[in-house]
Structure formats: C-alpha cells, structure tokens
Amino acid sequence: MLFGRKNRKPIIIPDKKVKAWKYTTCNYCSTGCSIEIGLDENQQIITTRGHAEADVNRGKLCIKGLLEHELFDSAGRGTEPLIRTQHFEPFLPTSWQKALDHSAEQIKNIQIKYGRDAFAIVSTGQLLTEEFYTLGKLVRACIGTNNYDGNTTLCMASAVSGYKRSFGLDGPPGCYDDFEHTHCLMAFGSNLPEQHPIIYWRLKEALEKRKFPLIVVDPRVTMFAQFADIHLPITPGTDCVLINAMLYVILDENLQDQSYIEANTHGFDEIKRVVQDYDPKSAQHICGIDEDTIRTVARLYAKAPSAMSIWTMGINQSTHGSDGVVNINNLNLITGNIGKKGGTSLSITGQCNAMGTREWSSCSGLPGYRYLENSTERKEVANFWRIEESFLPKKRGLSQTDIFAAIETGEIKGLWLIATNPMTSMPNTARIRKALEKLEFLIVQDVYQDVETNQYAHVYLPAAVWAEKEGCHTNTERRVNLTRNVLPPFANSKTDFWIFNQMAERFNPSNKVAFPQTPEGAFEEMKQLSKGHKTLDISAMSYDNIEKARGIQWPCREGEHHLTGEARLYTNGVFATPSGKANLIAINFFNNNEQPCQQYPFWLNSGRVVEHFHTRTRTGKIGNCNKFSPTPYMEINPDAAQKLGVTHQSYVRLVSRRGDAVVMAQLTHRVPPNMVFIPFHYHDCVNRLTLGLLDPHSRQPAFKQAAVKITAIDQKHAATINLQRRRF
Numbered sequence: 001m002l003f004g005r006k007n008r009k010p011i012i013i014p015d016k017k018v019k020a021w022k023y024t025t026c027n028y029c030s031t032g033c034s035i036e037i038g039l040d041e042n043q044q045i046i047t048t049r050g051h052a053e054a055d056v057n058r059g060k061l062c063i064k065g066l067l068e069h070e071l072f073d074s075a076g077r078g079t080e081p082l083i084r085t086q087h088f089e090p091f092l093p094t095s096w097q098k099a100l101d102h103s104a105e106q107i108k109n110i111q112i113k114y115g116r117d118a119f120a121i122v123s124t125g126q127l128l129t130e131e132f133y134t135l136g137k138l139v140r141a142c143i144g145t146n147n148y149d150g151n152t153t154l155c156m157a158s159a160v161s162g163y164k165r166s167f168g169l170d171g172p173p174g175c176y177d178d179f180e181h182t183h184c185l186m187a188f189g190s191n192l193p194e195q196h197p198i199i200y201w202r203l204k205e206a207l208e209k210r211k212f213p214l215i216v217v218d219p220r221v222t223m224f225a226q227f228a229d230i231h232l233p234i235t236p237g238t239d240c241v242l243i244n245a246m247l248y249v250i251l252d253e254n255l256q257d258q259s260y261i262e263a264n265t266h267g268f269d270e271i272k273r274v275v276q277d278y279d280p281k282s283a284q285h286i287c288g289i290d291e292d293t294i295r296t297v298a299r300l301y302a303k304a305p306s307a308m309s310i311w312t313m314g315i316n317q318s319t320h321g322s323d324g325v326v327n328i329n330n331l332n333l334i335t336g337n338i339g340k341k342g343g344t345s346l347s348i349t350g351q352c353n354a355m356g357t358r359e360w361s362s363c364s365g366l367p368g369y370r371y372l373e374n375s376t377e378r379k380e381v382a383n384f385w386r387i388e389e390s391f392l393p394k395k396r397g398l399s400q401t402d403i404f405a406a407i408e409t410g411e412i413k414g415l416w417l418i419a420t421n422p423m424t425s426m427p428n429t430a431r432i433r434k435a436l437e438k439l440e441f442l443i444v445q446d447v448y449q450d451v452e453t454n455q456y457a458h459v460y461l462p463a464a465v466w467a468e469k470e471g472c473h474t475n476t477e478r479r480v481n482l483t484r485n486v487l488p489p490f491a492n493s494k495t496d497f498w499i500f501n502q503m504a505e506r507f508n509p510s511n512k513v514a515f516p517q518t519p520e521g522a523f524e525e526m527k528q529l530s531k532g533h534k535t536l537d538i539s540a541m542s543y544d545n546i547e548k549a550r551g552i553q554w555p556c557r558e559g560e561h562h563l564t565g566e567a568r569l570y571t572n573g574v575f576a577t578p579s580g581k582a583n584l585i586a587i588n589f590f591n592n593n594e595q596p597c598q599q600y601p602f603w604l605n606s607g608r609v610v611e612h613f614h615t616r617t618r619t620g621k622i623g624n625c626n627k628f629s630p631t632p633y634m635e636i637n638p639d640a641a642q643k644l645g646v647t648h649q650s651y652v653r654l655v656s657r658r659g660d661a662v663v664m665a666q667l668t669h670r671v672p673p674n675m676v677f678i679p680f681h682y683h684d685c686v687n688r689l690t691l692g693l694l695d696p697h698s699r700q701p702a703f704k705q706a707a708v709k710i711t712a713i714d715q716k717h718a719a720t721i722n723l724q725r726r727r728f
C-alpha cells in the first residue's frame, strides 16, 4: 500500500549549475565545519555545501552553515566609513583616509591627555587568526595600551583560566575522535545538538556504533538532556558541589586512579580533605541531585575504562566558572582521564575563532600563549617585533568586563570595538548604555552598520566578512582550518586585516615594526613564533597543507605529522607547569548568586537556539533562520504560567532589580516551575535583566543566574514594543 504516493511527483532538487567550489571554514560556531562555496559561470555565489572529506563535518552542515552564503549581501551591511563629532548627531559618510586619520588622532589625543591606558580596545572571537595576530602587534607594539581584551571574556575566559590553573597552560587536551573511544560521557551546561550540531552529530554517530552512557547536567530539559541516559537537572550555579560529591564517593569507595595521581599530579591530600565536607547526603540539598543518583554517576564515571567530560556556558558563565572547570579537571585527573583516547576534559568552544584569539591576539598576554608577566617571553617578542622590551607592560591589563567598569569611573575615555556588540551581549544593558554615552571617543568596526552599539560610535568602520577575506580559524579540538578569499569586500568595506595595517601606519613612525602585507605573511610570522612551543607549535603548517588536509590540529611540529598534527595533549602525563605535574586544586563552594526570593521568585536562565547566532546581526537578516523565532520569547513551565494567568503566546513583562523586558511566553516543560529561560539573541531583552556577577579568576559574568518576577501586560502595547525590535 503506497498511501496515495503513487501519483505524487518526486522531490527534485534543482541543479544549481555550480561551476566551481571554493574552500572555506564556517564563520559561526567553533565546531569548525569545512564549507565549500559554489560559484556559477558568472562567478556569482549560489550555494554552500559541507565538505565530504573534512574530518570535522564529513559533508554535514547545520542550518546556519547551509545558509551562510546569503550573508554577503544581507541587509544592514556597512558600505562606507561614517563619522560624527557628537553623540547622536547624524553620521556622515567619509573616506577611509579621513576615518582612519581622525581615529588615530583621537586615540593619540586621549593617550597624551589621560595616559596610554585611557584608550581601550575590545575585540572578539570572530576574526581570522592572522587578523588577531596583526591587531595584537598593533596594540602591543605600536598603540601601547594595556586595556585590551576580547568578548571571549563573556565566553571562554573561565575555561582558559581553569586550564591554566590545572595544567599550567590554556588549550583543550581532547578532540572529537575521543567520542569513538570513550566509555562514559558527562556533559555540563552544554546544549550540543543546538549549539554545536555537528559535534553532536559526531557524538551520535559514535554512540550508534558503540553504546556508552551519556550523562547531561543542565537545569533545563534541553534537546541534549532528552537524548541522555541520565539527566541531572542541577540547581543553577552548583556544579562544583555535584563534582565534589562525586569525588567524595570516588575516594570513599577507592575508585580513583592512584598510580596516575601519584605519578602526574600535586595536591591530592588537600582535595581529599576538602571533599569530606561534601558527602552526597548533604550535597544533595545544595545541588538538587539526589544522593543515590550522585553515587550512581560517580561510580559509572570512575569505573569506565575511559571517561570524558565536555562543557560549555552552563559552567563558564558563573561566579564559579573557573572553579567549575578546575573541578572538572580534578575529576578527570583523579580518575586518570587526561591525555588518553576517550578520557579527557574537553571545553566546547563558543565562537568560530575564540581559540585563535586565545592563541595569537595578545589580548591577555603576548602571541603564542606567551605571558606578559614572564620577562624571557616579553624579551622574545620584543626582539621579534623590533621594539624596546620596556614598551610592553609587565602584567595584563583590564579584562573586557572591567574595561566597562573603568569607563564608568572615568579611568578609560576612549574605546575601539571590533566585531562585538556589547549593547546587546553584555549584562545589565542600562549600565553599558551609560558607559558608552560617557566615552569621549568610540570606534565601531563591524560588518553591519545597524549593529546596536553603533548608536554610540563617533567613527564607524565597515568590515568585510567571512570569505571576503582569507585566513585561518582554530576550532574546539585545536584544528587550524582555512578560509579562502572567494569574493571582494562588499561595497567600500575593507578586511579587518587591511584596517589594522592602515592603522599601524599611523602609529609606527619610520616603519620600525614590520607588518606583513598579506595574511599568509602574518601566518609565517606566527609559525616562527610558535616553533618549539610545548603545545602550540604550528611550524609545519602551510595554507596549502591545511587545505589539503581539510584542517590540521596543533601541535604540528616541523619534521613530524605534516598533515595531521597531534590529536591529544598531555599523552605522556607531562603538563605545562614548572614541575611537569598537573595541579589538583581543592574547590570550596560559597553561594554568592542572586537567588529567587519572595519579591523575584523565578530563576532567570539564558542562552541560545539553533537557528540564531548571538545578537542576530547575521542570522536576523537571513529569512530562513529568522523565521523560526523572530520574536523575543521565554520558556515558562505551564504550571507556573497557570498560576500567573499567563497563556501560551501571550506577552509578559519581566522585572529584575536592574530593569524590565517584554517577551512572548512559550509554555513548555523544558524548564522547571521556578525558572524561565530566554534566548539572548534579542536586543533590549534578557540583558536588561541580567546582573552578571563576575568570576573572581576569569572575570566572566554569571549570565545564567539572576532573579526575576513576571507580570501580565497589555497585549497590544507589548506587540508594538516587539515589532520595533524585529530585525526583519
């Protein structure tokens, strides 16, 4: 029986008449999918496809990658540099020369008047690595401000800080191939199927070949939680307590890998002492996971021949973010699960090139994972760049979150924002707005002219995007991959690489510092600086090798592994600490989050959905992405909604101690009755409510823990507010 299909016409995918495919890497998330862009006979871009021979994605792409070629001529792109002398005066188009001269002059004026560090620079995880390296050289060797950081402070800072504390150096030790070897996977605060769909697909493929337990720790019943064998709906912000209780069980039942601990770590006795306070009986009341489940999960993890942990923002974006990462590392060190196949601590990175900025931008240090605090490394870089060592600061300056606080206090007077949109992405919008209004000079360098932060800019520099440029990204598993230049920059926009080089000419008298004029030239410098590094050695890579291999992992040392690099770090148990041993660091929990109370009875949780990327400057303009969720909304439990008289798809007003927001209610059991979840993609929405307390080590904001109340609202009025916020 064919159920009436007999006479239906088969689906035909029209031949798009692609004449040539060009090699690139996706420019959204850090999965690092290889994408080919299809051109027709007139060299027009008509489609994209996943590269079948790329190990990362093996021909697959998610919705964002599939539609990425629609970006190039999407609405709101910047066409000309713009300039204005006063806040809120109309912008006037200007030439590149005038825009750059004026910007350089203003930066210099501020530095002369208030000191070098009074001008701050905040960049991103979304440029190409060669651009990061060039910006770093411009800032460290020429402009000379120490208040230079990236939006990665909102994103990966806790992972970086945790890796440094445990292993002596940043850099995820594992890779996607670990899924093929592990016997137990625990995911903390990561919604992999939506936020890293192709990594999730790799995991699912491994699970289909060989079943192993999947444990997901998330206060929401996410898509990932629904696919898990065990879901632990943790009380927000208490992952450290859960892990301590697991360690209690592991040590109590002697399930640790004692010989690994003795051979390769420091600090075991202190952990042993501290976790005594976290027996599952008491810990269950703090972390919300019952004691039996804690015991089951601890045994499962410790007894597995190899076990791995992955995590993302549920851990990093917390006042215990860095401690959470350290404790995940503790769990893996104590069970002997670092540097072995299927046994690892793998942070799932956020932005496409958040890794590249960590490695090469000099944001919190110097290029190639070098530290400002280390005089030998300072000297090395100073000699390489041909500057005085004394020009380099001896310790890192303010992080991004502290830069905004320093604008409030008047310490910082000018700011250059590159590929980041703090008006929408930073906590407590009202505070950010006030800070930006206070600036004497603001440069916004972005692909889109309509990016919200541009309202406060004095100069707008229109940037080229993705395959309008050429260079590398590093993905979650330390794989360097290439984007070939496929088309020229849109209108009169310019590549970030070009912009940094032009700016350098204005800060580099008699060209003392050499700036390569091509991205490949910058890559060659990075290779030289990386030679001999303990882990981050890329000296055997070249653009051609990378394209041929569809991405290469570092370390990739001269003379070895030319086309593969190394899949894992610390395989010999030697870490990057002075003693070579990893640090076991005891973590104590203290409860400092804003909590729901009588006045503000709901936890406010926030994050993402699959079809949108961040502040929607890009996906908000792509119809087939935006159509799924064009309106700001929240997930609310039906029982909670009923008590409040809130119906499905009606608008509500949320109020926190910071401000208010209007969203549409989506009734779903995905969230518990005492929590709402709001995707952060919308302007003037969830970040009007968030508090963003900072992690003491990483300075990353706790985006995921705040308290709100919910009130009914006039529906017509609310609909008008929301219409104004639509991108389309």
Ligand SMILES: Nc1nc2c(c(=O)[nH]1)N[C@H]1C(S)=C(S)[C@@H](COP(=O)(O)OP(=O)(O)OC[C@H]3O[C@@H](n4cnc5c(=O)[nH]c(N)nc54)[C@H](O)[C@@H]3O)O[C@H]1N2
Binding pocket: 029, 030, 155, 188, 189, 190, 191, 192, 194, 195, 196, 217, 218, 219, 220, 222, 234, 235, 236, 237, 238, 239, 312, 313, 314, 315, 318, 349, 350, 351, 605, 606, 607, 608, 609, 610, 611, 612, 613, 614, 704
């Ligand atoms: N589609 C899409 N993909 C993206 C992005 C995007 O914008 N859109 N952005 C990229 C970037 S930059 C990043 S950083 C990643 C983020 O990737 P993810 O971190 O996976 O995404 P989020 O939705 O921010 O948060 C993940 C989960 O953390 C949970 N969570 C909240 N509080 C806690 C807690 O206290 N403990 C635990 N264990 N979990 C908690 C939330 O309920 C949420 O489901 O995604 C990347 N990929």
Ligand SMILES: Nc1nc2c(c(=O)[nH]1)N[C@H]1C(S)=C(S)[C@@H](COP(=O)(O)OP(=O)(O)OC[C@H]3O[C@@H](n4cnc5c(=O)[nH]c(N)nc54)[C@H](O)[C@@H]3O)O[C@H]1N2
Binding pocket: 124, 126, 127, 151, 152, 154, 155, 156, 313, 317, 350, 351, 418, 419, 420, 421, 422, 424, 425, 426, 427, 445, 446, 447, 448, 451, 463, 464, 465, 466, 496, 606, 607, 608, 613, 614, 615, 616, 617, 618, 680, 686, 687, 690, 703
């Ligand atoms: N409440 C809440 N807030 C959050 C989060 C959360 O989970 N909850 N997550 C946080 C996280 S993890 C992150 S990473 C941040 C992201 O926060 P942002 O970085 O501020 O957000 P984006 O929208 O990615 O902004 C990047 C900008 O760069 C532009 N751009 C893209 N490519 C290029 C390029 O090649 N050159 C130039 N010059 N510009 C380019 C884009 O148009 C866009 O305007 O948000 C954080 N904010």
Ligand code: SF4
Binding pocket: 026, 027, 028, 029, 030, 031, 032, 033, 057, 061, 062, 063, 064, 065, 066, 196, 197, 198, 199
């Ligand atoms: S999974 Fe990430 S890298 Fe891959 S296509 Fe989707 S957004 Fe791009």
Ligand SMILES: [Mo]
Binding pocket: 154, 155, 156, 350, 351
């Ligand atoms: Mo992120």
